[in-house]
Amino acid sequence: MKRHGHCLCKKTRWAFTGEITWSCYCHCDDCRRNCAAPIVAWFGVPLKNFEWFGDTPKSYESSPGIFRHFCETCGTQMGFEAAHYPGGMHLYAATFEDPENFEPTFHVNYQSKLPWLELHDELEKFDGRFLDGSGSPEY
Ligand SMILES: [Zn+2]
Numbered sequence: 001m002k003r004h005g006h007c008l009c010k011k012t013r014w015a016f017t018g019e020i021t022w023s024c025y026c027h028c029d030d031c032r033r034n035c036a037a038p039i040v041a042w043f044g045v046p047l048k049n050f051e052w053f054g055d056t057p058k059s060y061e062s063s064p065g066i067f068r069h070f071c072e073t074c075g076t077q078m079g080f081e082a083a084h085y086p087g088g089m090h091l092y093a094a095t096f097e098d099p100e101n102f103e104p105t106f107h108v109n110y111q112s113k114l115p116w117l118e119l120h121d122e123l124e125k126f127d128g129r130f131l132d133g134s135g136s137p138e139y
């Protein structure tokens with residue numbers, strides 16, 4: 001099954017086939033500021049199953065080896081690639097064409113959650129970067 005996403009102005013689009021590798025919420029300060037949002041819902045797919053359509057996004061290197069891709073026209077954040085997560089493209093669940101058909105399964109960087117953000121879910125909550133705070137997803 002092919003799934004699609006797009007930015008606010010619809011000039012930058014993506015698509016992938018196959019399964020989502022993982023899906024989560026991130027509470028880190030970098031994601032928060034990058035999206036100007038109190039929490040960011042993410043998922044990862046293997047790069048080999050992924051492609052951009054329409055305008056090629058611009059990229060901002062937010063830390064060494066970490067690239068955040070965004071639509072040049074409307075500024076929507078569109079993707080994330082990091083040297084420490086080789087082979088994967090991280091995408092923002094809110095850019096899905098059908099974001100209602102998404103299910104985050106855990107939280108990362110929960111230690112940075114904003115105190116005024118109220119959440120009432122039973123998902124696993126990890127401090128730190130990924131799962132046990134040190135591991136990387138396998139693509
Ligand atoms: Zn756009």
Ligand SMILES: [Zn+2]
Pocket residue numbers: 026027028029030031032109
């Ligand atoms: Zn983050």
